[in-house]
Amino acid sequence: MLDQDRKTHSEAECAWLFRLVDALPAAAVYRLAQSPAGSSRFEHASSGFERMFGLSPELLRQDATPLFEMMGAEEIAKIAPLKAVATATWAPFDYEGPVLLASGGTRWFQWHSRPSKGDDGTIYWDGVCLDVTQRKEMEFRVARLEGILPICAYCKKIRDKGEQWVRLEEYVTDHSAAKFTHGMCPDCIAEHYGKEYV
Numbered sequence: 001m002l003d004q005d006r007k008t009h010s011e012a013e014c015a016w017l018f019r020l021v022d023a024l025p026a027a028a029v030y031r032l033a034q035s036p037a038g039s040s041r042f043e044h045a046s047s048g049f050e051r052m053f054g055l056s057p058e059l060l061r062q063d064a065t066p067l068f069e070m071m072g073a074e075e076i077a078k079i080a081p082l083k084a085v086a087t088a089t090w091a092p093f094d095y096e097g098p099v100l101l102a103s104g105g106t107r108w109f110q111w112h113s114r115p116s117k118g119d120d121g122t123i124y125w126d127g128v129c130l131d132v133t134q135r136k137e138m139e140f141r142v143a144r145l146e147g148i149l150p151i152c153a154y155c156k157k158i159r160d161k162g163e164q165w166v167r168l169e170e171y172v173t174d175h176s177a178a179k180f181t182h183g184m185c186p187d188c189i190a191e192h193y194g195k196e197y198v
Contacts, residue, residue: 018046021046021048022046022047022048024046024048025051026048026052026130026131027046027048027128027129027130027131028045028046028047028048028049028051028052028128028129029044029046029048029127029128029129030042030044030045030046030049030060030113030125030126030127030128030129031043031044031124031125031126032064032113032124032125032127033118033122033123033124034122034123034124034125035121035122036120036121036122039063040063040064040065040068041060041061041062041063041064042057042060042061042064043061043124044061045057045060045061048129049067049129052107052109052129052131053067053070053099053101054101054102054103055067055070070099070100070101070102071097071099072099072100075097075098075099078095078097079095079097082094082095083115086114086115087115087123090114090115090116090117091114092112092113092114093111093112093113093114093115093125093127094110094111094112095110095111096108096109096110096111096132097109107131107133108131108132108133108135108136109129109130109131109132110129110130110132111127111128111129111130112127112128112130113125113126113127113128114126114127141175141176141177149171151168152165156168158171
């Protein structure tokens with residue numbers, strides 16, 4: 001009776017944990033099994049894979065190839081040496097990269113997992129995948145505004161990469177999420193309209 005109670009309690013905890021994981025809005029939890037022959041499938045794939053990639057957990061449990069195809073050969077080539085280091089040292093695997101979705105859009109994902117080896121030589125990767133697209137977009141915006149900008153000392157226009165001179169407001173609007181409103185500072189009011197208007 002005690003063993004049955006423990007089993008029921010354990011199953012209830014697992015069910016609760018799976019519901020919690022499936023509720024994560026921009027994350028997926030997984031266990032990827034890579035056979036000695038090289039084939040891969042997800043032994044566990046939370047519903048986040050369907051929300052983020054449009055791939056059903058049932059499909060991924062049969063074969064992980066559809067997800068790898070979305071990542072593309074170039075990204076898979078970047079991942080290979082990271083996986084090799086992780087399996088050689090049994091250290092955590094960390095990777096961040098883009099995925100081209102079926103809708104045509106690109107999103108960025110961060111993968112964290114830890115490898116372990118089964119008795120039959122299968123390598124298991126237990127981990128989490130996070131959608132980090134918003135952070136990456138912010139990093140790209142910030143990067144576009146870093147560095148030295150050639151600016152006219154007189155009119156304050158900025159020379160862009162196409163060697164065109166554009167107004168400061170136009171440049172900043174095109175390269176960030178900033179919007180402009182116009183007014184006059186007290187110094188300019190005094191210079192152009194007289195101190196009595198300040």
